[in-house]
Amino acid sequence: MSNQDKRNNKYSELNKNQKSIRRKSWARIVKNLIIRGPVSWRDKKAGRYWNYGVDFAQLINYHKIGDKAASVVYYLLLAFFPLLMLIMFFISLIGRNIEITAEAVERVRTFLPDPILNIIESLIKDIRSPLSSISLIITISMALWASSRGVGQVFRGIARIYPPRDDNLPIPSRIIGIVLTIFFFILLTLATVVMSFGRVIFDFLNEHLKFIDIQKWVVDILTYGFSFFLIFSVLYILYYTNSRRSVGNIPSAPGALFATVGWILLSYVYSFYIANRASLASLYGGLANIIILMFWLNFSIQILLLGAVINYQRAWYSLQTDGTYIKLTDTIRKLESEENPFDYLPKSVAIKDRPSQDKL
Template sequence: MHLIGRFQESDIAGIAAQMAYFFLLSIFPLMIFTVTLLAYLPFTTDDLFALIKDFAPEETITTIQATVEEVVNTRNSSLLSFGIIATVWSASNGMNAIIKGLNHAYSVEETRPFYTNRGISILLTFGLILTVAAALVLQVFGRQLGLLAYSYFNASEELIALWDWLRWSISPILIFIVFMGLYYFAPSVKVKWRSVVPGAVFATIGWIAASFGFSFYVNNFGNFSATYGSIGGIIIMMIWFYLTAFIILLGGEINAYKNSETSSTT
């Protein structure tokens, strides 16, 4: 009951709405920066959006992909260096919003200097990009890696079949790692790794379930274009971001509650 009371007192709905706004501002710079990096890797933008399509509604993917490709194709190469710096800074705003939200969950003020706080936001953003890159490697080259192991190490066909299953089920593990990193590094309070596990487990399961459920509804029943016209894709994206922020905050509240319980017993 005390945990439910924390949910009610923390104004999670209001803070999630603020976070969704910053997610919207940061998603396009984040995707533009990621697509820019893909030019130096053996992946295509189609591979990237195919990976995201597993969790996001189709209209959201279409909106993001069209905007990102338009910006990337028209970008002035002479401004590339400055553009990347500005893009990374803008993309980190989403992480900065998560930091503020988790600080609120722990009922602590931000005590770290501005440059430290922003540096953590940027590092967490890079961590997210690296996680996406790892997922792309498993998705695009996973089969080839399995066949290489089969020929080089004489692995059995059963092991190859197991590897095929593992590489497609690795996404929840990567998502869990992302949430673990967020809950450990983001708050302006010292926490232990094991204390952030409950919230990370909840956020992983909750976010995957909410994303699949919302995507299924939008793709099969929702007709946001009839109400919102040409900005229907943006509205869908905002709702998805709101659900994401809400679940992140719930996970943070769970961790904060467990942390306060542990502190009171020591």
């Protein structure tokens, strides 16, 4: 580059070659600012948080979170309806006087968008208890098969983010999906009973225990608090099961909390958008609710996978307490898929602080 090119002339006065050089220089400056952060923040706590956020964005791109979520949604959509039908059948078998009505569904409005509630309501009106034990067995088998496929794909999506162990037992994801489906089915059934009949239980206590005056707002807090705890517990178990099959002491609580709050916020925002902005009914007609369900499942799975990324990052950065630290993305990009990134941590990290390799 000549001295004439190096002069700080106005951009409009430069020729085509000089403008190209100037644009590339600006691009390098902006890229360096985004990746490394402001100069005054570097080697400080603010710089650490900045690098954490940049690393998080790079991990999303590296693991292709959007593509993985789209591949899971198909199987999860197959699992949604059979699992819902199985829960309704089971509730109807508890007693003849127990009925899941539209009023009971309204109690979960906080956690599900309105179009999805419409789908559930239409199913509730059509679902009836099986007429024979044979039909019940067939229904349970089909629902378990379809639901386990969806849950197994969710499990596999998280497992592909975490670094795997070399000594894992070769358990198929379908078997894990069946076990988790049965467990989730029990929890969801319990949640349905509590959210449907919680008010009845408290009315019974108020009627027979006069010294206890339970207000309606207390019932609402307990009901929604239980629902929040249930969602957190389900996600925690899902993350914990994967973390035990991966290298490193990858925590489960940060991602489970993020995914729980994110899922509830998603339902709020999605419901508001559908009610006030979107006109999907005129575009998709009778398929609008199904399309809305597919988009909602896609966003929900993305939040779930982002929670796994947060857990992974938490385990990585918690081992680097000194001033210098390595980004997780910079490490895993240099490794093969089966290599352990924790082996490439700085040697200054104490042995006792390194991730445990003990089996479950």
